[in-house]
Amino acid sequence: MSAEVGWELLWKSMNISDERDVEDLRNIGLDIIRKCGGLPLAIKVTARVLATKDKTDNAWRKFINRSAWSVGNLPTELRGALYLSYDDLPHHLKQCFLYCALYPEDSTMSRDDLVMLWVAEGFIEEQHGQLLEETAEEYYYELIHRNLLQPDGIYFDHMRCKMHDLLRQLACYLSREECFIGDPESLGPTNMSKMRRLTVVTKKGILVLPSMANGEARARTFQTDQQPRRVEDTFFMRFPYLRILELSDSLLQSIPDYIGKLIHLRLLDLDGTCISCLPESISSLINLQILNLQRCQDLHGLPLAITRLSNLRRLGLAGTPINQVPEGIGRLKYLNDLGGFPVGGVSDDAKTQDGWKLEELEHLSHLRRLDLIKLERAALHTTGSVLADKRYLHVLNLSCTDRTDVPYSEEDVSNTEKILEQLVPPQNLEDLLINGFFGRRYPTWLGTTHLSSLKHLKLVDCKICVYLPPIGQLANLKYLKIDGATKITKIGPEFVGCRGARANPRSMVSVAFPKLEVLVIRDLHNWEDWSFIEDAAGAAATEGGGDIDAEM
Numbered sequence: 001m002s003a004e005v006g007w008e009l010l011w012k013s014m015n016i017s018d019e020r021d022v023e024d025l026r027n028i029g030l031d032i033i034r035k036c037g038g039l040p041l042a043i044k045v046t047a048r049v050l051a052t053k054d055k056t057d058n059a060w061r062k063f064i065n066r067s068a069w070s071v072g073n074l075p076t077e078l079r080g081a082l083y084l085s086y087d088d089l090p091h092h093l094k095q096c097f098l099y100c101a102l103y104p105e106d107s108t109m110s111r112d113d114l115v116m117l118w119v120a121e122g123f124i125e126e127q128h129g130q131l132l133e134e135t136a137e138e139y140y141y142e143l144i145h146r147n148l149l150q151p152d153g154i155y156f157d158h159m160r161c162k163m164h165d166l167l168r169q170l171a172c173y174l175s176r177e178e179c180f181i182g183d184p185e186s187l188g189p190t191n192m193s194k195m196r197r198l199t200v201v202t203k204k205g206i207l208v209l210p211s212m213a214n215g216e217a218r219a220r221t222f223q224t225d226q227q228p229r230r231v232e233d234t235f236f237m238r239f240p241y242l243r244i245l246e247l248s249d250s251l252l253q254s255i256p257d258y259i260g261k262l263i264h265l266r267l268l269d270l271d272g273t274c275i276s277c278l279p280e281s282i283s284s285l286i287n288l289q290i291l292n293l294q295r296c297q298d299l300h301g302l303p304l305a306i307t308r309l310s311n312l313r314r315l316g317l318a319g320t321p322i323n324q325v326p327e328g329i330g331r332l333k334y335l336n337d338l339g340g341f342p343v344g345g346v347s348d349d350a351k352t353q354d355g356w357k358l359e360e361l362e363h364l365s366h367l368r369r370l371d372l373i374k375l376e377r378a379a380l381h382t383t384g385s386v387l388a389d390k391r392y393l394h395v396l397n398l399s400c401t402d403r404t405d406v407p408y409s410e411e412d413v414s415n416t417e418k419i420l421e422q423l424v425p426p427q428n429l430e431d432l433l434i435n436g437f438f439g440r441r442y443p444t445w446l447g448t449t450h451l452s453s454l455k456h457l458k459l460v461d462c463k464i465c466v467y468l469p470p471i472g473q474l475a476n477l478k479y480l481k482i483d484g485a486t487k488i489t490k491i492g493p494e495f496v497g498c499r500g501a502r503a504n505p506r507s508m509v510s511v512a513f514p515k516l517e518v519l520v521i522r523d524l525h526n527w528e529d530w531s532f533i534e535d536a537a538g539a540a541a542t543e544g545g546g547d548i549d550a551e552m
Helices: 003-013 019-024 026-035 040-050 057-064 081-087 091-102 111-121 132-145 165-174 188-194 257-261 280-284 304-308 358-363 410-422 536-543
Strands: 160-162 179-182 197-200 221-224 244-246 267-269 290-292 314-316 337-342 369-373 395-399 431-435 456-460 479-483 518-522
Touching: 003 026, 003 040, 019 026, 026 040, 026 057, 040 057, 040 081, 040 165, 081 165, 091 111, 091 132, 091 165, 091 179, 091 197, 111 132, 111 244, 111 267, 111 290, 257 280, 280 304
Parallel strands: 179 197, 197 221, 221 244, 244 267, 267 290, 290 314, 314 337, 337 369, 369 395, 395 431, 431 456, 456 479, 479 518
Antiparallel strands: none
């Protein structure tokens, strides 16, 4: 692009609003544009580096004279602004940026996956009063802010991202001595023994590794491209120094007892594998922080060894039909991410049960993400204060069991309503999903300003609720999804939290949904009317506790 257009892109990317600054910095700015070769990517990453400097000619002159502009041992296309944008990063962000080279070209990267991996790698510096995962999210958004990662616009709230081809080339080049992505058989014994991080990308149906002189690899990280393939029987013995082992969606059917020898392991990802059990030797993984067991359709029970993983920070069970768990999950004091937590019924067995009691959550003070399933099985007297003091809890999923064969009894409906009513989330909650709820009334805490920090709300398959909750006054709500509310026939003013607007909607004292950006309404098959003006008869019936259709 032309120098003038490039200069405009630069100062706008820096959010410079003072016209005097734009004019005063124009000449040095045009010099910088020429150094960037007029490339939009180079200009954008340079803008973010400049944004950390004083807006003075002297500061920008120092910037343009930095030696990083002219590093000579780089491929030509990676020199200048691209390398400088990397060189300007603090050490902890450099590590996170280079780690993205382990993803195949054009990959979409998940924020939550990167956070887990960076924590397990030890890249995250401790911050007072913050969980490591919260700090890792800040790193993620800082890399986006610096234009070194590009948010994928399909996903809300920058939850997924990509890396520009040239920036990925830079990351691959700078990490080429330690990182490899491709078919490991192409490495040969010597190079295989040097690599510290490997991502396997191959079309072969079995994971084959080259032989090595001493039979052991020094790799700390081993990932796959999540394709279904078999794994060599000797695989686990050949990587004694692993910190991260990611075998998701492989055709792995069993975990050998030898896994207990991998004492350096921080992350074990077995999502979508064919395993049917975990060996007790897993208790020897004293450094394990993340255990992913999602979508393991043949896995029905967890060993007692799980409760001995004292450093565990995440346990992922979503989509796995777990029906036998050991007592004692509440002893894992560092656990902050618990997905697919099956709420248990009454059990006479002191050691195993069909799910965990909600009381076990009381001691997990670091929880930031919690996914409860089979919620209808909770004991009523245990739900009251389980979540109220969870100051780190930002994401909460509450799911009841979908029942298609037997209709819900009145007792079922009443108990489920009471359970949800008593399970009051903390005020700091930002993301809430209520799924499969089969009460007729939503909990009252959802229709108040109690959840003042809530940004994302999803009400899915709440099939017998006849009214939506009054949520229009949730001041920070950005995303709202209502899906499968098949009993809803009318959405009235109570939905926006403006009761009493019977004649003139302008009489509403506050704006409903002041920050809402995305509204998804789907599969409300009986919905006929949406009105913000309440008729007197309807208001009298509702305010007087009128009957609700009980047909299911």
